[in-house]
Amino acid sequence: xxxxxxxxxxxxxxxxxxxxxxxxxxxxxxxxxxxxxxxxxxxxxxxxxxxxxxxxxxxxxxxxxxxxxxxxxxxxxxxxxxxxxxxxxxxxxxxxxxxxxxxxxxxxxxxxxxxxxxxxxxxxxxxxxxxxxxxxxxxxxxxxxxxxxxxxxxxxxxxxxxxxxxxxxxxxxxxxxxxxxxxxxxxxxxxxxxxxxxxxxxxxxxxxxxxxxxxxxxxxxxxxxxxxxxxxxxxxxxxxxxxxxxxxxxxxxxxxxxxxxxxxxxxxxxxxxxxxxxxxxxxxxxxxxxxxxxxxxxxxxxxxxxxxxxxxxxxxxxxxxxxxxxxxxxxxxxxxxxxxxxxxxxxxxxxxxxxxxxxxxxxxxxxxxxxxxxxxxxxxxxxxxxxxxxxxxxxxxxxxxxxxxxxxxxx
DNA sequence: CATCCACAGGAAACGCTGGGCA
DNA sequence: TGCCCAGCGTTTCCTGTGGATG
Numbered sequence: 001x002x003x004x005x006x007x008x009x010x011x012x013x014x015x016x017x018x019x020x021x022x023x024x025x026x027x028x029x030x031x032x033x034x035x036x037x038x039x040x041x042x043x044x045x046x047x048x049x050x051x052x053x054x055x056x057x058x059x060x061x062x063x064x065x066x067x068x069x070x071x072x073x074x075x076x077x078x079x080x081x082x083x084x085x086x087x088x089x090x091x092x093x094x095x096x097x098x099x100x101x102x103x104x105x106x107x108x109x110x111x112x113x114x115x116x117x118x119x120x121x122x123x124x125x126x127x128x129x130x131x132x133x134x135x136x137x138x139x140x141x142x143x144x145x146x147x148x149x150x151x152x153x154x155x156x157x158x159x160x161x162x163x164x165x166x167x168x169x170x171x172x173x174x175x176x177x178x179x180x181x182x183x184x185x186x187x188x189x190x191x192x193x194x195x196x197x198x199x200x201x202x203x204x205x206x207x208x209x210x211x212x213x214x215x216x217x218x219x220x221x222x223x224x225x226x227x228x229x230x231x232x233x234x235x236x237x238x239x240x241x242x243x244x245x246x247x248x249x250x251x252x253x254x255x256x257x258x259x260x261x262x263x264x265x266x267x268x269x270x271x272x273x274x275x276x277x278x279x280x281x282x283x284x285x286x287x288x289x290x291x292x293x294x295x296x297x298x299x300x301x302x303x304x305x306x307x308x309x310x311x312x313x314x315x316x317x318x319x320x321x322x323x324x325x326x327x328x329x330x331x332x333x334x335x336x337x338x339x340x341x342x343x344x345x346x347x348x349x350x351x352x353x354x355x356x357x358x359x360x361x362x363x364x365x366x367x368x369x370x371x372x373x374x375x376x377x378x379x380x381x382x383x384x385x386x387x388x389x390x391x392x393x394x395x396x397x398x399x400x401x402x403x404x405x406x407x408x409x410x411x
Numbered sequence: 412c413a414t415c416c417a418c419a420g421g422a423a424a425c426g427c428t429g430g431g432c433a
Numbered sequence: 434t435g436c437c438c439a440g441c442g443t444t445t446c447c448t449g450t451g452g453a454t455g
Contacts, residue, residue, distance in 0.1 A: 099439060122431035124438055298442095321418075341444055346419070362419095366453025370417030 007269045010231045010262050016222040017259040019252065023222070026068055028214040029061050032205050036069050039203040043142050043178065044076065044083055051164055051179040051200050055186055056207025059250025062182050063148060065207075070144065084141025088112075091148045098159035101147065102128045109135040129162055133171040142176045150181045151188035157196050164199045209249020215241035218251050219258060227262065232273050236261060239278045257281050290379050293355035294387045297348075300340055302388065304348045306331050306397050308358060308375055309384045313405035318361055318374035321346065335393055349375060382411055 015021055026033060042049040054062045070087050077085040088108050095101050100120065106128065107117040118131065136143060145163065153159070163179055166172045181200060183189070189201065210218065219237045240261065244254035260281035265273040297305060307328035311319040319327075325342050332339035352358045361374045377384060385405075388398035405411045 097440075119430060121429055121440080122438060124431095127431090127438085300442095340442090342418095343420080343445080344443060347443095350420085362451095364450085364452050365416085366451080367414070367416045367455085368453065370415080371450065371452080372418050 007266060008271055010227055010266050010271075010273055012226060012228045014226055014259065014262075016225045017255055017262070019255075021222075022064065022067055026061065026065055027218050027221075028210060029065055029207070032061070032207055033065060033069070035203075035205050036065060039205070040069060040073055043073065043085060043144070044080065046083060049142065049176070049178045050202035051181070052203045052205065053181045053183065053189070053200055054205050054207060055183050055189065057209055057248065057250065058184050059248065059252035059254075060207035060209055061251060062207050066146060066148075066180060066182065070146070073144075084139075085144070086112075086139050086141070087144040087146065089146045089148065092152045093149050095152055096154065097156040098153055099125050099128060099156070101150075101153060101159050102132050105145065106132050106135055109139075113138070125158065129159075130171075133166055136166065136175050136177060137172045139175050142178055144178045144180060146180045146182065148182045149184060151183040151185040155191060155193075157192055160192065160196045160200055210245065210251055210254075211249065212238070212241045212245035215245055215249075215251060215254045219254055222255065223258060226259075227273070231265075231271070233275060235275045236273050236278055239275055243278070243282055256285060260285055287383075290356060291383065291387065293357055294379070294384065295391075297352070299337065299393070300344075301348050301351065302391055302394055303331055303335070303337065303339075304328055304345055305352065305357070305384060306388055306394060306401070308377060309381060309388065310397070310401050310404070312377045312381050312384075313401045313408065313410055315408050315410065317376040318359075319376070320363070320372050320374050321349070322372070324349075324375060331397055334397065337393075349373075381405055 016023070036052070039050065039052045054066070056062050074085060074087060077083045088105065090101060090104050090108055092101055092104075095104060102125070103118065103120050103123075109132075110117060113135075118128075123131075150160075160179070160181070162171075163177055166177055167175070179200065189197070189204075192200065216238055219241055223232055223237050237258065240254050240257045243257060244250060247253060257278065261273055261277040264277045264280050264284070268277075294305065304324075307324055308317075308319065310327055310331070311317050311324065316323075321342075325345055328345060329339045349358065349360070353360050357377070357379055359376050359378045361376075362371075363369075363374055364371045381401075385398050385402055388394040388401075402411075
């Protein structure tokens with residue numbers, strides 16, 4: 001008997017559970033797709049086309065729907081000799097300004113023509129916009145420009161002002177740009193400057209979160225392809241759907257849950273994926289998210305986390321920010337690191353709150369002690385120590401916290 | 412019922428980096 | 434070579450907040 005034997009396989013083909021998988025039909029979005037189709041129709045008719053904006057939280061099908069519509073549009077456009085169509089896709093995930101979006105867009109356009117990329121720094125914004133118009137003008141007909149996760153650019157929305165007006169302002173002559181903006185943030189619309197709002201809000205399509213029934217209907221065909229027959233217990237898909245619907249209404253979350261449940265079952269070398277696997281998967285994914293969040297903090301973030309962990313270990317929680325800051329400064333001294341201002345530490349704390357790592361309580365004791373926040377860890381102290389111990393420079397304080405926690409029986 | 416505490420968090424500005432251009 | 438550009442992490446400055454208090 002060898003050391004390795006092939007496990008029982010629960011997966012037939014895990015691809016339908018991958019983030020990058022593109023299903024051949026899109027479920028539970030008939031109304032949205034119909035609206036989307038009507039909005040794009042003028043391109044085929046060679047009529048002026050409005051810009052389109054899609055709103056909805058992550059995992060509500062905006063990106064998938066757009067990929068789906070564009071591939072049909074490109075395909076069908078070839079049927080008409082007088083329809084000239086190109087598409088560009090820019091994911092703004094790591095782009096925080098109009099400037100960066102413009103540079104990425106230029107490089108995307110240049111790449112498709114085999115030209116060299118331009119540098120991401122050094123130019124003035126106007127210079128980049130001029131290059132962008134130049135590149136666009138070399139295309140004829142309609143160019144559909146997809147700006148995915150456009151809410152990342154925040155208030156820097158110049159590009160959303162410039163691009164839609166490029167033609168009417170005479171910056172481009174031969175090309176008709178159509179913007180498809182995709183945003184995870186409903187608020188983004190409100191925060192746009194007024195002059196941008198009316199041109200972009202021409203056609204809006206809202207993608208609401210999925211409910212449990214819809215998620216089931218999305219999961220079922222994928223589950224059928226991904227798993228071997230009779231491997232999934234009947235409750236597995238509904239439970240994944242229910243968990244995801246309760247939490248975010250995100251299809252992505254539901255699919256990840258299903259895959260993780262499958263992987264846990266696989267690791268167990270069992271013949272069936274059960275409800276318990278789904279519950280474990282839910283815990284596992286949640287844990288991973290927090291763990292990653294902690295690991296990706298900066299050194300300063302770790303120092304702040306370390307200070308809070310110390311207070312947790314000696315049982316002095318929740319801590320008000322003033323005391324926490326003093327502790328943080330001491331830790332920095334001990335580590336021979338620079339300390340940042342109190343204001344900046346408040347930002348770090350607010351980031352950690354966003355990640356779900358800590359809890360914040362607002363206190364107000366009037367004129368005796370005023371208004372302040374109190375903080376406490378929202379993850380097990382053990383997990384924080386694990387991360388700190390594995391992070392360079394933090395072994396020593398982590399060990400001190402560890403023994404303090406041992407003394408107080410807090411582990 | 413106005414007062415006032417003690418901080419929260421917005422805004423601006425700074426210093427530095429990496430790059431273009433004449 | 435020297436000046437210009439945008440952006441990031443941060444500091445500095447300051448206004449806003451809401452309930453116990455007198």
